[in-house]
Amino acid sequence: MSAAGHRCGCREFTRAELARRSFAEAGRGLPAIEPGMPAPAGTGMTRRSLLLRGGALALSVYGASMLKPQAFVEGIARAAGTQGKVLVSVFLEGGIDALSVLAPVNDDTYRRLRPQLRLAPGAGPAWTEDTRLQWHPSATPLHQLHGEGKVTVFPGIGYTNADQSHFTSRHYWEVGELSTRADTGWLGRLLDVVGDDENPLQGLSLDGSLAPSLATARVPVAATWGASYDLWAPGVWGEVEDLMFESFARMGVAAERSRDDGLSGAGRVVRQAGALRTQLKAFSGEIASPVAYPDSEHFSESLAGLAAMLGAGLPIRVASVGAPGSYDTHDEQAGSFGADLAQTCKGLLAFQRDLEARGLDDRVLTLVWSEFGRRPEENGDGSSAGTDHGAGGNAFLIGTAAKGRMVGEWPGLKSLDEDDNLRSTSDFRSVYCSLLEQWFGVDAAAVVPGASGFNRPVLVG
Amino acid sequence: MSVPVHRGRFGAAQAERLLWRAGFGPAPGQAARLSRKGLRHAVRSLTRPRGKAKLRGPAPHDDDGLPLAPGDAWGHDLLWWLDRMVRSDQPLVERMTLVWHDWFATADVGQTTLNLKQNELFRKRGLGSFEELLLAVTVDPAMLVWLSGNENERGAPNENYGRELMELFTLGADNGYSEDDVREQARALTGWTNDWDESRGMVNFRFERDRHDYGRKSIFGKAGNFDWRDSCRLCIDHPAHARFFVTRLWSYFVPTPPPKRTLRALEKQYRRDRNIRRIVEAILMHPALYEGPRMVKPPIVQIAGMLRARRRGIDTDSWTWIADEAGQRLFQPPNVAGWDEQRWLDTARIGGRWTAAAQNTRAAEIDPDGYDPNETAAAAVRKALRFWGDPNLSSQTRGELQRFAARVENVATDDWQQASYRGLRQNALRILIAVSPEFQTS
Numbered sequence: 035m036s037a038a039g040h041r042c043g044c045r046e047f048t049r050a051e052l053a054r055r056s057f058a059e060a061g062r063g064l065p066a067i068e069p070g071m072p073a074p075a076g077t078g079m080t081r082r083s084l085l086l087r088g089g090a091l092a093l094s095v096y097g098a099s100m101l102k103p104q105a106f107v108e109g110i111a112r113a114a115g116t117q118g119k120v121l122v123s124v125f126l127e128g129g130i131d132a133l134s135v136l137a138p139v140n141d142d143t144y145r146r147l148r149p150q151l152r153l154a155p156g157a158g159p160a161w162t163e164d165t166r167l168q169w170h171p172s173a174t175p176l177h178q179l180h181g182e183g184k185v186t187v188f189p190g191i192g193y194t195n196a197d198q199s200h201f202t203s204r205h206y207w208e209v210g211e212l213s214t215r216a217d218t219g220w221l222g223r224l225l226d227v228v229g230d231d232e233n234p235l236q237g238l239s240l241d242g243s244l245a246p247s248l249a250t251a252r253v254p255v256a257a258t259w260g261a262s263y264d265l266w267a268p269g270v271w272g273e274v275e276d277l278m279f280e281s282f283a284r285m286g287v288a289a290e291r292s293r294d295d296g297l298s299g300a301g302r303v304v305r306q307a308g309a310l311r312t313q314l315k316a317f318s319g320e321i322a323s324p325v326a327y328p329d330s331e332h333f334s335e336s337l338a339g340l341a342a343m344l345g346a347g348l349p350i351r352v353a354s355v356g357a358p359g360s361y362d363t364h365d366e367q368a369g370s371f372g373a374d375l376a377q378t379c380k381g382l383l384a385f386q387r388d389l390e391a392r393g394l395d396d397r398v399l400t401l402v403w404s405e406f407g408r409r410p411e412e413n414g415d416g417s418s419a420g421t422d423h424g425a426g427g428n429a430f431l432i433g434t435a436a437k438g439r440m441v442g443e444w445p446g447l448k449s450l451d452e453d454d455n456l457r458s459t460s461d462f463r464s465v466y467c468s469l470l471e472q473w474f475g476v477d478a479a480a481v482v483p484g485a486s487g488f489n490r491p492v493l494v495g
Numbered sequence: 496m497s498v499p500v501h502r503g504r505f506g507a508a509q510a511e512r513l514l515w516r517a518g519f520g521p522a523p524g525q526a527a528r529l530s531r532k533g534l535r536h537a538v539r540s541l542t543r544p545r546g547k548a549k550l551r552g553p554a555p556h557d558d559d560g561l562p563l564a565p566g567d568a569w570g571h572d573l574l575w576w577l578d579r580m581v582r583s584d585q586p587l588v589e590r591m592t593l594v595w596h597d598w599f600a601t602a603d604v605g606q607t608t609l610n611l612k613q614n615e616l617f618r619k620r621g622l623g624s625f626e627e628l629l630l631a632v633t634v635d636p637a638m639l640v641w642l643s644g645n646e647n648e649r650g651a652p653n654e655n656y657g658r659e660l661m662e663l664f665t666l667g668a669d670n671g672y673s674e675d676d677v678r679e680q681a682r683a684l685t686g687w688t689n690d691w692d693e694s695r696g697m698v699n700f701r702f703e704r705d706r707h708d709y710g711r712k713s714i715f716g717k718a719g720n721f722d723w724r725d726s727c728r729l730c731i732d733h734p735a736h737a738r739f740f741v742t743r744l745w746s747y748f749v750p751t752p753p754p755k756r757t758l759r760a761l762e763k764q765y766r767r768d769r770n771i772r773r774i775v776e777a778i779l780m781h782p783a784l785y786e787g788p789r790m791v792k793p794p795i796v797q798i799a800g801m802l803r804a805r806r807r808g809i810d811t812d813s814w815t816w817i818a819d820e821a822g823q824r825l826f827q828p829p830n831v832a833g834w835d836e837q838r839w840l841d842t843a844r845i846g847g848r849w850t851a852a853a854q855n856t857r858a859a860e861i862d863p864d865g866y867d868p869n870e871t872a873a874a875a876v877r878k879a880l881r882f883w884g885d886p887n888l889s890s891q892t893r894g895e896l897q898r899f900a901a902r903v904e905n906v907a908t909d910d911w912q913q914a915s916y917r918g919l920r921q922n923a924l925r926i927l928i929a930v931s932p933e934f935q936t937s
Contacts, residue, residue: 265849268857269922273906278923281899282930288891289932296750296789300932303840307849 119473120344120397123221123247123354126378126404128362129200131421132428132456133410134371136167136189143447147411150419151367163187163440172376175383176430183438184386186431186493188465190445192458196406196425204405208247210466211483219247220466221352222255223481224474229253229351238353240336245354283308324391328380333358337385345392361404365420382432390434399433399473407456410447426456429465431493441491464488498760498777501785505534508887509785515792515937516748517541517779518586520800523884538779541587542622542772548585553808566608570815573825576614578809580799591621594747599632599664600833601641603826606696609637610826622772625740629664629727634687636700642831644687645700649708652681659831665730667739672715679712683721731769737762744774749783750790757781789936791839794821798851801929804884805855813854821847840935852929856922863918870917872900879924892933896924
């Protein structure tokens, strides 16, 4: 949360964060895959190449603490090669301003509510499904994919009586129900139904720690950061460096055997770190992507690495990555919004093109979401104008298999909710139910509480 | 019934552990000096410092050589405090400040000077009465902003602070209070507000009678026209508070839970006067601290300790991002529950600790050309240990260092390699010591 956010009244802290914190701890500290293990059977590749082609990521494994590392390798091997459907979750942190992504540029109310922040007619391409709305210029990559029938737009997504706390609303989206007590994510529960007991890669968080939406009750999932794992050793190189890392790992192995819990825990982490670094050093460097990504930021690297891992046949079923920037634009929205949105959309376009080049695009859908939209009436004046927390917002489902037809209509500015926010015309839980059933072939009732009460928009096909 | 006291050896090794648990590790030679005082005097030298803290060593500056601007420049808040951790001659005062920063975890409220003032409050009251500390924290401006105390007014109570007051600060989750108590606490806490000044930001934090709900409240089954002071005292007097307090305080110093008899004795002691210092002293003299398992050093303690061992002051902004990478960005706890000490070490976090070690070795990096071609493995290890102030390491860790040093000689087959490999070896040994599992713990 940005400092600006604190000033503007979103500093409240709720049970949601505590709940998140507690379940993010589940099963922490399992051993990572070690060197010297046999190549996973059935993958047609050595374990090293598996890691190489998988983007060479450091793994933290969560859940299923009784399993030995060998079991994970076998689990990954067994699950590899299955051409399952994949869902990527991309989170726009902070609550993105829907009225700036798809702007009703000729709407009188919009022009009145947004004297500073309104977009000029013609500044971006019109949205073909509802020509009252116009894409932000930075969202042009989405417009492009939409024109190819590869983007399903949710122009007013949310839930009734929207909570305007970042934490609470985000938590609802993550757990797939309006409960602050829920302690597994909706994608985690999907994995608990369809996942493998021994394949942590099936649920991959790419931002360094477990994404709450992937928190499981039963099966293991993994967290990685970026696409490299390197330890910087100034003044040490060549054979001496190799020996140093060997000793580093050996100190870990020895300490792990200690009867002293504190020392043994530290030893385990040192052993894991040493093992990872040893595995990865032979192929450190850039991932060879068939397309150009916009820059070398974490978001691009994560998506490029994810595409490479899928290309290598790694058995990933759901993955999570945070979009660059912050959309909590309480003030000076004009300054940051366009740049953040451009980074995000360019990265998403490159990812889709990457998947197409690798022939994976039929297998992957990407859900882009945010915890809420923002208040239609802007605040402040002059260049400091921003928007406060709202309700109804935007989401996008991207992929060759996406239906490409909007779900729910644009709610309009004529009838706002009691807090003067946009109403929602589709419910995020409906989207989850449709994805579960139409994409994963799983009965949504097993994953989303009260699933029978939600409609099922057609999202795939 | 009294709290057990460590009767075993109190040598340099034990004093070193004490300095890591109650401070930021020893400066070279400090552990041996402290051990000569004996346990009781050693502990009291930490818990009962005299006068104002003195900062010894080089004054801090940023990458440009300029003085720190903790209230203004990004990351300088951390650098400013890290400097105190490194240089203060009252390490326990700083360590207790860190304890309270975690206990009453307040992230940057967008006006860093308010967080710095809160930090000063922790420093000033961190070893006194917990009741007084709690009262002061409750109306501390940063806390009022952080947990919405300044938006809690009659007719529109905000439960944010009232809930955390019980759940995180005094009683523990679901430990002897109801949702009704949360709502009534919120009413009792109404009345605080502040002004907004265009140039100075949030100013003039104060209690306003008009904003306070003077009606009757019922909290923990007691009824009265409670205000914010009553709110705090009701929590302090709650039967579940003493156990919560001593257990949580204990957990900052000892990784194993307090034995039952110890717990009862500490509770009894605490109930007498709510004095923090005496409980800390009892914990620091307890056998469990010296005889129990090792404890992972918090990342910022590890970083400060390396600088102390090197007698190095703050001379770069890098410590801010390194601390973040290692998992403990001061003034940015992950949430109001503070840092999760179970997450101090994983493969991502150890990367930050490694970077911190490398940042220190690079500052004194040895040029392998022209290094002593005859240095023995044992001499190399001794020299590298001296680099870090001769930390107390087990024979197992020393053995691995020695083995590494010898293996380097085995691969140095050509004449030209004799000097350069030994130079590289010294750089490597220094890193290895600081990233060893043993050095991550105390």
